[in-house]
Amino acid sequence: MNDMNTFPPPLWGRLAIEQYFIINWNYSSTETPAQQRKRLVTDFLDEQSFPYAWTEDWDSLPEGVDQPREPTTEEVDTILRPYRSDLLRWHAMTMFYDKICPALLRTHYSADEGERAKHDDLMTHWISGDPFESEAWWAVLDNADLFNFGSAWRRVYEILPEVAGPINPSVDDRLRIQRACEGEYLDCLRSRLKTQLAEAKADTEAWRKDRNAIIDSCAMELQNYATMTYLIIADEEAFLSGSLRVLYLDGFRNIIREGRMDPVDDIFNVIGLWMETDEFLQSSTVGEKYRASAESGRELYQLTE
Template sequence: MEQTLPNISQLTLSIRQTDPNANSDVPEVFPPWGAFPAEQYLLHHWDLPSSEPNQDQRRRLINDFVHALDDIPEEWVLASPTPKTMVIAPQQLRSEIFWLLGASWEIWNQSRDPKWDYQGINIWLRTYYAEDAEEKARDSAKLAAWFESSVEGNPNIDPSIDGTMISWRLLDDELIFNFGTDWERVFEIIPELIGPKSGLSRRFLSDEDSVGKRFREEVFRELRENVALSTGLQEKLITIEGSDNIVQYCSVHSYLLVADETTFTTDELLILFLDLKGHYVRQSRIKVPDDDIFMLGDMINSGKIRDARYWTDDFPPGSSLNPKYRALGEIGRELYGVEDLLRT
């Protein structure tokens, strides 16, 4: 039987279209609007008197939020939030800012909860919609079949329990996600895809954690030693930029599967291995259906992703490094800390 995937409009649940000037409140569902860190950040930093367009202010603040993840207060990041433990802004302020954020944020408010708590579950993002109606329909049918195959046999999903989870794992709505190649724009709508995760699982061990600190020191010391032992600039660059560089792997904290225009002509999803700020570290393509697709989270957590064919340089298709993560790239220059060794 052909699976019919839910449209974005089916995820609005109890969202009410009311006049914000007529004593209206935001929908009272749990978790309520204002519960998650991104929403808390907006509530604390939104400038109501500002002449800046609402959508511009939203994008700017979400970008600021992503770059401030390390400084998010612990009380904003709860492992198992309850009505009693959540720190929520006054209802009047929440209502006013909620209605200023725009339709895309409003519609997806209901889908933030599961993305907040589940880890290791792959999220699919569709960013391409053909102009031709028949082609678009064929692409939709393909995507539905691929998505269904990724659920069947997945040991991490019990359809009898997680039926609702299947609906929010696929971000597919032409009015919201028609980004083309600009897949990063999804973070403006659902910044929870970047983080931080719930309190018991913040993406990186803190600097105060002695085990995490020792591990990081060892990783960077090993990289520096390997670069120093390399002869010639080209060999040093290969050591730094190759897929064996454990610093790259340690920078990955999540991943995203993207169905872009290339996907529908090659039957290959784009895999983006993301860092804490939403930058991709490496990217590759994975043929669908593929048995490994629901094991990506476990492979990242266990370190096995380094040997996977869509990461390692040793087997096709391999992966490509983000230019920002190159030895002298915007991120790599500071991250690797070996620029001085490239001059010798």
């Protein structure tokens, strides 16, 4: 396992959020620096796209691509350095290092020392097998001082907006990374969904009884296509039941599907399933915003009565 504490820190300005900070920083703002950074992180995460050049090694960028801007000493000292430690910047720099493995975020730390020790052992068990073990140096987010969020797991984005992905970014013809799925393939999947639903309606009793459940099931290909990243969470329930929470998310941090691993299962199976087939955890259910009647579901499926 790599020890990022022994590496020289990443060069300043090499992370997308750092470019966003220095380009959008307002020295005349009435906000405190911490408030401004927090707002800019939120703004960055809500951007529809960002430059591909912000995520790559500057020396390897092809000709014609605008180079990111080198921050000044003042920008480093005032804007960037106070944001987070070198270790966190290494996690950010190497996030989704293999473009397959998700991050594992621990959000529960018991106040009882005996319980905490048991939970520590369980964490070691969860990350001890392939392929996760070789990626744990960047993927495991386990620090009580930083990530003791309880149920408020989304706070991780304030510290590491890189967790939002996308896990395997695609670059459009403007050399920008899109946060939302797009393209002609969407129309193909929507057409296929309508065909499947037309067939499902033939069973009028089942359709009348729970048509939304049928739509959610038939729409799984579209849900899969819209998934930009996934996240494994070791929350309090995970330590009580042995079942890690798995979230499949769109580019704007909304849950598309979620579930819990079987206690006898392991992370290898979850990662392997996505790596080999792009399939969700079998026990996963549709997230609230992606139900057929919800805003994100309506936008993705584009169904009419």
